[in-house]
Amino acid sequence: MHKSAPLIFILLLAFSAPALAVVEEGAQVGAGALVPPGKVVPAGWLVMGVPATPVRQMSPEEIEDILRNAREYVALWRRDYGEK
Numbered sequence: 001m002h003k004s005a006p007l008i009f010i011l012l013l014a015f016s017a018p019a020l021a022v023v024e025e026g027a028q029v030g031a032g033a034l035v036p037p038g039k040v041v042p043a044g045w046l047v048m049g050v051p052a053t054p055v056r057q058m059s060p061e062e063i064e065d066i067l068r069n070a071r072e073y074v075a076l077w078r079r080d081y082g083e084k
Contacts, residue, residue, distance in 0.1 A: 026063050030055075 019037035023029060027041040030048035041047050046055045
């Protein structure tokens with residue numbers, strides 16, 4: 001066995017372990033953006049691009065508007081497709 005084989009094996013294990021991206025509550029990911037494994041999108045921030053990078057912190061009014069829009073969307077879905 002080559003002297004560096006154990007080190008290479010450890011590196012392969014480290015890089016093959018699945019890593020998840022974390023999008024915190026209230027964060028917004030732009031359409032088509034790619035949040036890479038291990039990245040954390042902080043609450044209240046808008047990220048865009050490939051890879052996703054922070055663009056700006058959203059205002060409380062913007063966050064509330066997004067939440068209102070989501071609630072309305074769910075209500076429409078329930079009205080049209082929910083249990084009958």
